[in-house]
Amino acid sequence: MDKIKQLSIPKDSRVIVISDIHGELALFKALLEKVQFSTEDYLIINGDLCEKGSNSKGVVSYVMELAATNPRVHVIEGNCETLVEELLNENPQLLGYLRARKDSIFHEWLQQIGVEITEETTVQHIKECLTKHFYKEIEWLTALPTAIETDEYIFVHAGLADIDDWKQTDRDTAVSLPAFLEKSHRSDKYVVVGHWPVGNYSTDVLVHNPIIDHEKKIIAIDGGNNVKESGQLNALIMQRTNNETAYSFTYVDHYPTCKVGGDFKADPKMSGSISYPFYEIVPVERENHFTLCKQPGTNQLRYVKNEYIHRNEKGQFQAKTDISCAQISVKNGDIVSLLDDSCSGYSLIKKDGAVGWVEQNFICS
Ligand SMILES: [Mn+2]
Known part of the structure; x- marks a missing residue:
């Protein structure tokens, strides 16, 4: 992968990681409130802001604004963000995707400018309309790093290849590798991922909370928000003090x-x-x-x-x-x-x- 961002996080900081928001703006805001997010915190958004939920463009705009006004907010791309490149590359398969998926940032954007997808619509036409009206968003989404590396952590949406130099992991693997927690990596840092709902790893009771595997040095945090019926939006909280890190988490969901x-x-x-x-x-x-x-x-x-x-x-x-x-x-x-x-x-x-x-x-x- 080419887009790796280096980030230095001071030792005494609180780091909050949230992934797979999938167009749920209200839940995301509720979660920030629940963790009492402040400008002192580092906030890492671990990919998949859009798709599946009903307000993808709202999440993208909100996170763009957060990141623009707060130097401690950092965002990486997920497989849902890389779809924008399929648009720019005029991949005709994107039309099939859009016909099958009703909840997509592309539909929301097209609806906003009054463009409908018909039998005759081409991917070139969609690209023309969207790049004209949503140039800023598209530019921001395509510029997102694939991974963020700090002195102790690697933040990546789906996972790393099990190779000596993790930076040689190809981008497709980084954003869409399934079930990373069942695999392994060779970095000496903790790898924090979303993408694969942790509920898929449950063997006893179905649990959607983040899983920290200290042996594998993998932290999987996707609560299955908008993917699993009983899923939730998780926040992993890493409070660093001296030479130790205390891990905790919280979550929000739609249920009464x-x-x-x-x-x-x-x-x-x-x-x-x-x-x-x-x-x-x-x-x-x-x-x-x-x-x-x-x-x-x-x-x-x-x-x-x-x-x-x-x-x-x-x-x-x-x-x-x-x-x-x-x-x-x-x-x-x-x-x-x-x-x-x-x-x-x-x-x-x-x-x-x-x-x-x-x-x-x-x-x-
Ligand atoms: Mn994903």
Whole structure:
């Protein structure tokens, strides 16, 4: 990759890292408020500002403004930002992408200037319109670095190649490598990535919180905002003092919260989750609320909530989406997020980033 930015961060700073905002301006602002972001902080935005959410252009404008007025705000590109180069290169495949994806910064921009995509629209025409009206944004997006290197960290959207000189990682790998936490790198620095929702790594309970792997020196922070139904927008907080770094995190999501009205103890036989790409399941035993299923992709047995099981066009059983197969213990008075209370007998909740089922009687709405 060519675009690597060197950054020196003073030892006593607080560093906040947020990735994969995906057009969620309100959530992003709420998260900055929750961490009490100030101009004293370093803020690293780890790629994928746009696409998937409803206000991509709002996020891009807001972050451009933040970075222009605050020298401690730094942004790197994700695979969603590199789409702008496909536009500049007049890649005809971009039309197919735009027809399939309704929520895109290109649609928002085109709508703003009253241009509609029809059967006859060419990528050249879109390029002409957008570069004329959004020159500043496009220039800013294409100039974003692929990685930021500090004395202790490498910030990159998706990951690094497992090679001696990480700077030789090609840009495509850097912005779109899947499942970096299952791979490794050879840098002596911590590599902070987004891109791959951490929920995909859950083996026990489905959890969307950042994962810090000190052995691999990888920190994965994508909470699956706008990708996973129960996902969240995470902020990783690194407070540096003397020679130590204290890590913490917080998150925001769209779900309402509620107070638990009684103690509920999770059934330990219910654990794990169904996660991308292993949606195929084979029902073994149907019970009142959950069905014990085999999950051929992982060779595990999972209890899947009956309402989340459907058949695809080929008649095969599938989980409808990523779904927790675990129950969660809660105590009287706990504040939890209510994700789904439309099912029989049990409600889906999130407690401290972990998603699971609780008997409905314990949940007050
Ligand atoms: Mn990404």
